[in-house]
Amino acid sequence: MISLRLFPAIAFCFLLSPLARGAEITLVRDGVAQVFIQVAPRVLEPDRKLAAGAPAADTEAEHERQRLRESTRDLARCLEKISGAPIQIVTNLPAGALGQLPILIGEPATQRFGPPAKKSPHQQAWRLVAGAQGLGLLGESDEATSYAIYELLDQLGCRWFLPGDLGEVLPESRTVRIAAQDVSAVPGTISRHIWYADEAFRRRNRQGGFKLSAGHALEISGYLTKEQLTAHPDWNAELNGKRSINGRYCWGNPEVSDALADSIIARLDKTPARTVSLSPDDGAHFCECARCRALDAGDWDESMNRFSSTDRFVHFCNRIAARVTKKHPDVLFGFLAYVQYTRPPVRERLHPNLVPLIAPITYCRAHAMTDPQCPSRQQLRRIAEGWGRTSETIAYYNYMFHLAEVAVPYPMMRQMSDELPLLYRNKVKLWNPETMPNFESILPGMWLAIRMSWHTQAEPRAVLDEFFTRFYGAAEAPMRRYWQHFDDAWNQVPDHAGCGWSYLKRFPPAFLKTARETMDAALAAARTPLEYRRVKLQDDALRQFERFMALREDLAAGRYAHLDRDSLRWQGAQLALADEHAASFSFNRVGWSTYTIAGGYFRTFFGQTYDDAAKLAKSHTFLAPAIRQWRFQTDPEKNGETRGWSVPDTDDKTWRTMDSCVDTWSGLGLDKYFGHAWYRATVRLPAVPAGRKTFLWISASDGALSAWFNGQPLTFTNRKGETTTDYHGYAEPTSVEITHLLKPSAPNTLVFRANRTDVINELGTGGLLGPVGIYREK
Template sequence: MRRLAVVVLGIALLACSTEAVELVRDGRAVATVVVQQQSGAKRQRRRSFPGDDGAAAKVLVEWVKKITDAELPIASEAPEGQPAVFVGAAAVAAGLKLDGIASPTKEGLRIVADGQRVLIAGQSPTATLKGVCCFLESLGCRYFMDHPLGEVFPRTKTLAVGALDITGKPGFRYRRIWGSTWSGDNLWKIWNGAGGVPMGMQHAWGGMFDRTLFDQHPEYFRMDAEGKRQPSDWLCTSNPEVRRLFAGRVAAAVEKGAGNPSISPPDGRGYCQCAACKAQDDPKSLEPSSGTVCVTNRYVDFFDAVARRVAARHPEAILGFYCYADYTQPPSVRRKLSPNLCAWIAPIRYCRFHAIGNPLCPSRTQLAELIDGWAACVAKMGYRTYNYNLAECTVPYSKLAIWKHDVPYLKAKGCIGINLETLHSWHIYAPHIYQSIRLAYDPDADSDALMADYFARFFGPAAGPLVKRYWMGIDEAFVTVKCHAGSFFGVHCVYAPAFLKQCRSLLDRAAAAAKGNDQHAARVALFSEGLKNAEEYIALREAMNRGDFAHAKAVYGQLLARNEALVKQRLSNHYTPRYIKRFLGKVIEAGAAAVAPPSKLVAVLPDRWRMAYDEADEGVGKQYALSEFDDSAWRQVATYSATLDEQGLPDRKTILWYRTRFAAPKTADGKLALFFAEVDGAATVYVNGQKVGEQPKKRLPFTVDVTEAVRPGANVVAVRVDHSNITELFLGGIIRPVLLVETPK
């Protein structure tokens, strides 16, 4: 596909000449778009975009009109002696050859212009539409965002096309970009490269076994840790009858048109605990993200058995499954699996800031090893990942360097597809959303040239270089950040005060440079909204850290309102305000209520506490909570200002103990309480050796009354945190500030 990328970026509009096909002259249509007539019944059978050659022709006509104001007529035959653009089957009938394009997914396309006519066709309706889009790109058009603001096209009253001969096909068999409220096909996705053969990989067991079977066959379903069978979507995969029935239902689904179905387990961790299933697990094989025993062996054995049965009836069907959660690692029992299986690497628990194999990122180094391990045992492999910073999706975030490295890397490793779960929040992700699907179509494309074209055309010669510096600065900051924490907890490492000022200066200068061009100015303003998100998040974080939750709440309200407005304008995804509420709102609302009059803030406890890992869970017995306990050998760690990961400490899934000292007022008119904004794990709180309260739920704000335990002057608080289970990447125990609050009696 490299030839296509080079040609498309290099073609310019041509003045009318004897060697050019005239489309429009002086604002008047002179060419006809030719498509073969198709029956209405055929069009009705197609439910996905684009449908047929007529839809592709319509896109061509619409965009030529954007360029020239002239509307090309569509006909089933070319007028005698007049210029014509033949689309789809009409182009093939006119002599365009497609059979020499070796595309296993039948997505080859070809565009030929010979001075007399233009021929555009693909090996499928979607490929024909993609061909039209490539032709429009040769005229200078781009579609950078799935929004009217993302349309770029030249303006001219005369439009002619010189000699062209472009052949193209995609680099991956499967290329999907999607998200909540952004599923299915549309023009933007197909224009930029989405498509391929549909492949299942989603959590699928719920559709295979009806829970009503439980009464007759409880042995088909998972056993819990207490030895009881449970009616759920989780199955007992060691059961031979389950394997037989499951394979039969997959084969039946193929016969009903499922194509390449998924056989992935449900989401979550409801693994069967029966002796036969557990016997397949390797106790020496641990999932690095959780520290628990991998369950890959049991599921790979199940997938392989099912796949071989299905292959006997339908060898052409590809059965997909996620490599996910505690079955992300490759099997420790290495053997070649059935060739009709496709393993979809789904690295939800791996660092989101760095490229695969980055030597400075242990998480991504592990991911590279994992990919090699799966490549050794499966014939087909794909990559299913997140195209945003999961569980944050609020501040500008860039994956330009990641995709520049990872897409060619994955292709070289033998991947057949890329599945990009994407939030179409253009104000914070636009450049790499565009880049990711373009590279998925053409892994050999020059990413730097692709993005140089993006910034130059999208923002113009004056503002473009400044916007490029803005985004490349953000990209470099994420590439080099020495933090891997998920959600909002690594954001401050990128958006330090000096860097925020630098970003704001670049966008302010870009806004000034874009004046006079409404489109350029609106696009810069959109990115400015994204930067405001970062500025406001850092402001509310700093306010929380100093105990000023009233100010944090005011900033939170501004942040939420702006992003809800962007969702209504189709410039952002509803997950952004939803995550703002979920991961910031609960903490801020509770903190503001805790210090609201007549209550008052007495002190913010120190950021730095003494901390110890308690792998054997012996801290209670060793009296870690007592005031007189000697914690001098414990390490000092930051709490609310930095995650353990940011401090270079391991985020072990175990018991963590924290201790610090605080001063209580000599006289107090009311009760005293400790407010914990956020702790990643069930927390038990002690003051001066006395247990004063606990919060069994993770990462929810809570308050404990310490009136009876404190004494005037110095006090010791100890907190036991059960950090055994993962909730997010690389956080630690106490991760938001702890406040001493006085409340009325």
């Protein structure tokens, strides 16, 4: 708990002189309660066990009732914690209550004061009355009444910045007053849902509201039967020239949209629902028939390297919505704006019951939409603005973690500060991000996003100021510098790749040194145990990141011998931190991964390389330092080989240079480049004793890799034992023998040709993802 003395901005609520008291209601005077809480008996009843298969509406109603019960108890708990005065909760007016004002909650409040003056189509309007007759906290639903309770606590200065005890910041004052008022309002959004947090954190931050159905559904929800799809082959998508039951439908066929609509109607007749998802199943392959292609509008999608399919998809959704709403006029149809249907339509207009959920999976995570040096995020800005022109109600699915490496400090401060106001200006009414239990990684931006999903018009700077001041207390200044240091690194480095491939560029040793000094200053500045624990959470995260970066630095420097041990240390520390900070929903503990989410990514992308490098360093002798400096040239015409780029004496002096431990394709401006690129290096090697075999080692790569050593093509052996000229193995190390090609006393020429063959690469990587080595038998 933090003393009020530190917060003059909110102290006025409590410290006004008696003269001004006409405009204020006293809840606690000098440690003595002036109020009691009255609520309907049903609210306080214990949890009800609903029968299996109970209607979803009943489950939801019970959940809301429990939420209101816990909110009521939390109100009493917080008032007591603030002032020291116990507050009674009653279900009838107690005889001894004369002289105390009631805080009426729910039904008794509505009876006394009437319903909220505002209305919400999703039962979210609430009302807070504070006057001489007492207080009324009420809403259109139990959940909305809970919003009113937390409005009162919010006005008193109560905040929950982080799940668990560590996040609670309450003022302290033996006298508690609130301004006389009668406020009716609706939340700034109709939907606010994060994935990982405890119920108390969600409730206290007024998460909730309408739950839009927009997940992958269409072909996997059983709307069309196998019999229908067999009887009508042309309902199935044409893929590679064939129509079969392949899990995709032909959106251009009007019989398909009619049949789907009829099936949805039949289900709604049986089980009413407020929302139905029209999103197709995950993936990026859709019907290739002439009719579907004719429904595309010729809008090029750079991030997918193909024409956008949004117009054909919206055309299809419009037909379904028009048919279903004749019978069920209020159903809202959620659908993802995703992969090649992320861009807004250029021809189709949206049926008013359609709600797009923008899920920008293929866009940069490092930068903000307002950043002129990030083409990817600028495209996303135009996408958000474009969808905002198509509909009054947009849902947004922001990814609240760095792609595929989720342990890095990733504060999202500029990104959320710039983007949230822009999104809310562009009709975003549903804040439905994808989140992880990674509060240690993203706390400032996450807090800002949570706060602004309620107060959509809030000033981001003021929200962050309050967070730093009240959460870190005496450690505010260094903690602000610490988070800003990381935020600047994300914003200022023009690399857009996912995962940790460009971290040596973004977070070089000098950067980490400053981060450590700032963190040490914050630890020293904390003045209460709670402040210290809050700083320590970030210190733990930084220590883990320092271990991570030491591994990257050792690999890049060719210091391989202890990478296996240090990799295991990182993984072990991750599990221990996840246990220690489980209550704060930090360090990525989830039921579905043994290693935590961050640990799972670590093992996939880095673990194999570290283990292999350490094993080879012990069993063999590396002949040269890590090879990482390359002459690099793209080859969009794919004729480098005929131009002689694989042979030793080719002149590559005009090629650009790059460091495969630091530079990603994204960092080289090749985010969306799909094609060949060549790497060339010359290396001098010591003589190898007779009879010792020599090998080329590739630490990690992306896409297909062909290799030449001294002009001779190398062949690889794949997992099936087959010999191939191309190596495929994302982030998997491999070795290939080169004994017979070695020139011990002359320069050896090493050439790679990388081919990024896919049409989509979320990570922005290609080719070599680390050093190359040459080693021999001992």
